[in-house]
Amino acid sequence: MRRRWITLATTLAVVSSSLVLGYTAAQAVDPAPPDPVLFAAGDVAKPGTTYAQATSDIIMNGINQNPDRTRVAMLGDGAYPGGAISDYNSYYAPSWGRFYDKTLPTPGNHDYGQQATAHAPGYTSYFGPLLSKLDPTGVASDETKGWYSYDLGAWHIISLNWWNCSQQLAGNCGPNSEQAKWLAADLAKTQAKCMIAMWHSATFFSGNTDETGNTHPTNNDINKTDTFWKMLQNAGADIVLAGHQHNYERFGKLTPDTANKMGVPDPNGMREFVVGTGGGGPSTFLDPAHPTTGSEMALDHVYGVLKLTLHDTSYDWQFIDTTGAVRDQSTQPEPCRTDIPTTSTQPTATTGPTGTTGPTTATTAPGTHPNAAGSGYWMVGADGKVFPFGDVKNYGNASVPAGAEAADLEPTPSGKGYWVVDSAGGVSPFGDAKYLGGPDSFTLAADEKVTSLSATPTGAGYWIFTSRGRVLNYGDAVHYGDMSKTKLNGPVLDSIPTPSGQGYYMVASDGGIFAFGDAKFYGSMGNKKLNAPVQSLVPDADGVGYWLVASDGGIFAFDAPFRGSMGSTRLNRPITGMVRFGSGYLMVGEDGGIFNFSDRDFYGSLGANPPPRPIVSVAAFGG
Numbered sequence: 001m002r003r004r005w006i007t008l009a010t011t012l013a014v015v016s017s018s019l020v021l022g023y024t025a026a027q028a029v030d031p032a033p034p035d036p037v038l039f040a041a042g043d044v045a046k047p048g049t050t051y052a053q054a055t056s057d058i059i060m061n062g063i064n065q066n067p068d069r070t071r072v073a074m075l076g077d078g079a080y081p082g083g084a085i086s087d088y089n090s091y092y093a094p095s096w097g098r099f100y101d102k103t104l105p106t107p108g109n110h111d112y113g114q115q116a117t118a119h120a121p122g123y124t125s126y127f128g129p130l131l132s133k134l135d136p137t138g139v140a141s142d143e144t145k146g147w148y149s150y151d152l153g154a155w156h157i158i159s160l161n162w163w164n165c166s167q168q169l170a171g172n173c174g175p176n177s178e179q180a181k182w183l184a185a186d187l188a189k190t191q192a193k194c195m196i197a198m199w200h201s202a203t204f205f206s207g208n209t210d211e212t213g214n215t216h217p218t219n220n221d222i223n224k225t226d227t228f229w230k231m232l233q234n235a236g237a238d239i240v241l242a243g244h245q246h247n248y249e250r251f252g253k254l255t256p257d258t259a260n261k262m263g264v265p266d267p268n269g270m271r272e273f274v275v276g277t278g279g280g281g282p283s284t285f286l287d288p289a290h291p292t293t294g295s296e297m298a299l300d301h302v303y304g305v306l307k308l309t310l311h312d313t314s315y316d317w318q319f320i321d322t323t324g325a326v327r328d329q330s331t332q333p334e335p336c337r338t339d340i341p342t343t344s345t346q347p348t349a350t351t352g353p354t355g356t357t358g359p360t361t362a363t364t365a366p367g368t369h370p371n372a373a374g375s376g377y378w379m380v381g382a383d384g385k386v387f388p389f390g391d392v393k394n395y396g397n398a399s400v401p402a403g404a405e406a407a408d409l410e411p412t413p414s415g416k417g418y419w420v421v422d423s424a425g426g427v428s429p430f431g432d433a434k435y436l437g438g439p440d441s442f443t444l445a446a447d448e449k450v451t452s453l454s455a456t457p458t459g460a461g462y463w464i465f466t467s468r469g470r471v472l473n474y475g476d477a478v479h480y481g482d483m484s485k486t487k488l489n490g491p492v493l494d495s496i497p498t499p500s501g502q503g504y505y506m507v508a509s510d511g512g513i514f515a516f517g518d519a520k521f522y523g524s525m526g527n528k529k530l531n532a533p534v535q536s537l538v539p540d541a542d543g544v545g546y547w548l549v550a551s552d553g554g555i556f557a558f559d560a561p562f563r564g565s566m567g568s569t570r571l572n573r574p575i576t577g578m579v580r581f582g583s584g585y586l587m588v589g590e591d592g593g594i595f596n597f598s599d600r601d602f603y604g605s606l607g608a609n610p611p612p613r614p615i616v617s618v619a620a621f622g623g
Contacts, residue, residue: 034066035312036153041305042075042108042200042243044278045091051303052279054322056095058305063099071152072099075243076108076162076200079122080280083111088126095279100130106159107146108200108244119143120163139182147179149186154312156192158183158232162199162242165224175227176425176440183228184437187235188460188475193313194336195237201244202274203229204251204263206291206298211281216245218292219261227435229256233270234434236337238315239308243276246283248304248319250274250297250328263294268337273317275306297328375622376603377579379588380409380420383613384428387592390603392621395431398422408452408617413459415621421453421464436475438464443472452494452617457501465506467491469514480504480517488512489526494536494577499543507537511548511556522546522558531567536578538585549578549587553595563597572607577618590614 039059045052063070074096079087088097096103111123124131124143131141131148140148146161160183165173173179203225207218229240233255251272254263263269276283282301285291291298297319304321314333318326376390382405384398392411398420400406411418417431425439439450448468455462461475469483469492480503483492490509497504503517511525511534522545525534532552539546545559551574553566563584566575573590584598592606592615606615 034069036069036071036155036310037062037066038071038073038104038152038155038157038196038308038310039305040073040075040198040241040273040308041275041278042106043077043246043276043280044074044096045078045087046080046280047087047091049279051322052091052095055278055303055305056098058320058322058324059096060098062307063102069153070102071150071157072096072103073157073159073196073198073241074103074105074278075198075241075275076106077110077243077276077280078105078108078126080110082113083108083120083122084113085122085125088122092126103127103130104134104150104157104159104198105130106198106200107143107161107163109163112163120146145179147182149190151190151192153310154193155310156190156195158186158195158197158237160197160199160225160228162201162225162244173224173227175427175435176438177227180227180231180435181437183231184435184474187231187434188436194310194315195232195235196239196241196308197228197232197237197270198241199225199228200242201225202242202249202272202276203240203256204254204272204292204294205245205247205249205274206295207286208245208247208283208300209286210246210283215286216283219263222256222261222263226256229270230429231435233268234429234432237270238334238336240270240272241306242272242274243278245274246276246280247285247298247300248273248275248277248302248306248328249291249295249299250317250319251294252296254294262292265294270337271334273306275319277302277304279303299327302327375600377581377586377594377618377620378409378411378418379592379606379615380406380617380619381611381613382406382616384420384422385611385613386418386420386430387606387611387615389594389605390601390622393431396428398426398428398430401426405613406616407450409619410453410455410462411619411621412455413457418619419453419455419462421450423449423451425450425464427453427462427464433459434475436460436462438474439466439472449491451492454495454497454504456497457499463495463497463504465492465495467493469506469508471495471504471506471516478502478517482506482516483514490533493534496537496539496546498539505537505539505546507534507548509533509535511550513537513546513548520544522560524548524558525556532574535575538578538580541580541583547578547585549575549585551575553587565597566595573610573614576614576616579618579620581620586618586620588615588618590616594618 079092111120120143135148149158253269255266255269307318309316314335316330319328376392379387384400384406388394400422404422404424417433420428427438429435452465461477464472471482473479503519506514513524515521532550540560548556555565578587582598582600586596591610594605596602
């Protein structure tokens with residue numbers, strides 16, 4: 001084509017240079033390609049019906065109009081009755097198989113034969129070659145895993161395996177599961193402006209009865225995918241696609257309230273489309289006049305597909321039934337989310353601490369202390385309850401698993417959120433904190449506990465430190481070394497990064513100090529007799545030197561000014577933590593008593609009203 005253009009231009013040049021310029025300009029502007037289109041439906045091919053053929057015809061018509069930039073999300077249960085390879089070959093292949101190479105599949109319960117099994121041989125066999133192209137790592141084509149991501153235009157599409165959540169396969173779907181770790185890493189590295197997630201069973205749906213008479217209570221799957229929803233929402237995802245319920249339902253932007261099994265309208269939430277209308281048997285809503293919270297459109301006894309037109313920073317939707325009628329559509333493009341949520345996505349989050357009558361705000365009037373715009377501190381109890389003092393807020397209380405206890409609270413750089421880590425490795429993000437991964441029971445040894453978490457300066461990464469001196473890094477945190485291969489005289493109890501984020505310190509209970517990266521060693525209490533075990537390390541405000549605190553309140557200063565201690569004072573409860581505050585430090589006791597040795601105001605404590613579980617950590621902001 002270009003060679004022909006040169007020939008024409010040369011010929012025209014003999015006649016008039018102005019004609020050449022006009023012709024060249026017209027040819028230099030290529031028409032913009034059409035925006036990508038994603039069709040979506042699940043619960044597809046069933047013997048004895050023609051609905052799968054009808055829904056595939058709608059998709060084929062769309063592909064013919066935009067062949068290079070159209071893809072199809074198959075939302076699970078592609079072939080009935082049991083997802084066997086014979087079911088896929090007999091029922092799915094003649095209809096939806098026509099656009100096999102344009103399909104983005106996700107597995108459903110029928111693909112696993114509806115049994116508590118890790119095997120989906122039909123799904124894996126049929127889609128295996130396609131999944132291997134979508135994900136060369138082999139995770140997508142592994143029937144025990146099956147998750148992957150794909151970029152379509154400006155959009156990032158994430159396919160997750162809901163069946164793992166349903167049957168507790170591959171570590172379930174909690175924050176420490178293999179799937180959640182993968183999701184955290186995938187979200188951290190994507191640069192896409194807009195995001196879609198898909199899995200088989202809807203998080204939110206109105207109660208219904210399927211064609212076999214089985215009743216599906218409203219939102220009965222909310223707890224299974226709660227972790228995924230919160231991670232995606234915190235990362236700015238826009239849409240969740242699901243099936244399983246054999247109807248069409250569109251929801252407004254929601255945040256999950258798992259305690260009450262409902263969605264809470266939230267402008268910073270995600271929009272869900274339930275599209276179980278690919279061709280399987282229809283369902284009937286139990287109470288059409290009273291759909292569940294957030295439902296904006298609900299259609300039962302209908303077959304059809306969702307069409308999403310994906311613009312660079314927005315999207316349009318249409319639900320098209322098998323007659324060709326558009327039954328639901330957007331009136332204008334819906335913009336992709338640009339917010340960073342600043343409120344907790346945890347359904348149990350409260351605006352203040354619970355379980356105590358102690359003070360929850362500063363004892364000085366707001367605005368009278370230095371850095372009044374955002375100065376204060378948090379304490380966290382062994383049960384995960386958070387107590388704020390000063391201008392900082394409670395963004396939520398962590399849920400700690402049985403047999404574990406909260407170990408540390410780390411604020412985000414903005415002070416508008418924090419992470420709480422527990423001894424079993426569970427990481428709970430609140431406010432603008434993002435979940436980036438964490439260890440699980442398979443990562444930790446039987447006698448190993450997580451003791452602290454430290455964030456990078458960007459807040460896009462963190463290190464998790466264990467009692468054995470191991471360092472686990474997530475997000476943009478870099479591993480600079482650890483003590484995992486060294487026999488320790490005492491467990492590592494605390495950690496702190498250097499101001500640059502290019503190193504960190506660890507301190508053990510015997511007062512041993514371990515410095516890595518650009519952290520400088522200034523001395524330690526290792527091999528010295530202590531009256532009480534060391535609990536925490538705090539760097540000096542000028543970045544040179546540090547303080548150690550023991551459980552009796554004794555302070556050991558190394559190239560840092562001594563500001564005072566509680567070593568000679570009888571304490572009601574042992575000191576459990578210390579944090580830098582202004583030009584000095586403050587300590588916290590297990591009873592929530594605060595001892596302030598700094599140039600910053602005292603904002604209050606729990607000392608007169610101890611919480612039901614001991615305080616394990618203190619963190620400060622704006623000091």
